Amino acid sequence: MSPLLSYCILAAACYLIGSIPFGLLIARIKGIDIRTVGSRNIGATNVFRSVGKGWGILTFACDFLKGLLPVLILPALLFDASADTAIPRLACTVFCIAGHNWTVFLRFRGGKGIATSAGALCGIAWQAVLVGLAVWLVLFVTTRYVSVASIASAVAIMVFGWGWLRADGLILPVVLTALGAAAIVKHRANIIRLVKGTEHRFEFSRRKGAK
Numbered sequence: 602m603s604p605l606l607s608y609c610i611l612a613a614a615c616y617l618i619g620s621i622p623f624g625l626l627i628a629r630i631k632g633i634d635i636r637t638v639g640s641r642n643i644g645a646t647n648v649f650r651s652v653g654k655g656w657g658i659l660t661f662a663c664d665f666l667k668g669l670l671p672v673l674i675l676p677a678l679l680f681d682a683s684a685d686t687a688i689p690r691l692a693c694t695v696f697c698i699a700g701h702n703w704t705v706f707l708r709f710r711g712g713k714g715i716a717t718s719a720g721a722l723c724g725i726a727w728q729a730v731l732v733g734l735a736v737w738l739v740l741f742v743t744t745r746y747v748s749v750a751s752i753a754s755a756v757a758i759m760v761f762g763w764g765w766l767r768a769d770g771l772i773l774p775v776v777l778t779a780l781g782a783a784a785i786v787k788h789r790a791n792i793i794r795l796v797k798g799t800e801h802r803f804e805f806s807r808r809k810g811a812k
Contacts, residue, residue, distance in 0.1 A: 619700025
């Protein structure tokens with residue numbers, strides 16, 4: 602198989618796998634159209650809030666794995682065993698996240714890509730994921746804003762890429778920067794609500810009588 606054909610198959614497969622709207626499918630098990638409740642986002646946070654904790658955790662796991670598994674498996678299947686798979690794994694990462702963020706199954710409207718990005722990045726730069734996770738946890742616990750934690754995590758991964766991963770070349774920091782920028786752009790509605798003071802804080806337990 603020619604390298605060009607391998608890349609074409611890789612891109613198409615990763616995009617389609619990333620496009621699977623697990624949040625929408627899982628919420629439908631409970632008879633809920635996740636696009637009509639809460640933030641109307643198909644991601645794990647909205648499923649967690651609007652459908653249930655267990656369903657939200659399941660959504661996160663599925664979105665995480667649809668980023669991780671293609672990066673780990675597809676380059677090894679499509680490229681020669683002796684070839685360097687660094688670039689194919691980066692391509693996998695980009696197309697899996699693009700599929701989630703702009704899924705073909707929902708008229709190119711998707712989630713914000715945090716869980717899928719975390720999964721895919723574990724396959725190419727796990728150190729960056731650890732840094733991002735640490736920042737996410739600190740900001741989430743202190744502010745209880747998922748959006749603030751996610752945006753800060755994206756920035757931290759970009760900074761980490763340029764500060765500690767440049768030794769392997771510029772392509773990885775550039776890709777991490779592009780992915781981080783995309784994540785921030787996908788949070789633009791959250792940023793507007795934060796500025797207005799209308800962004801919802803995450804509640805660890807539902808208040809009595811709350812819907």
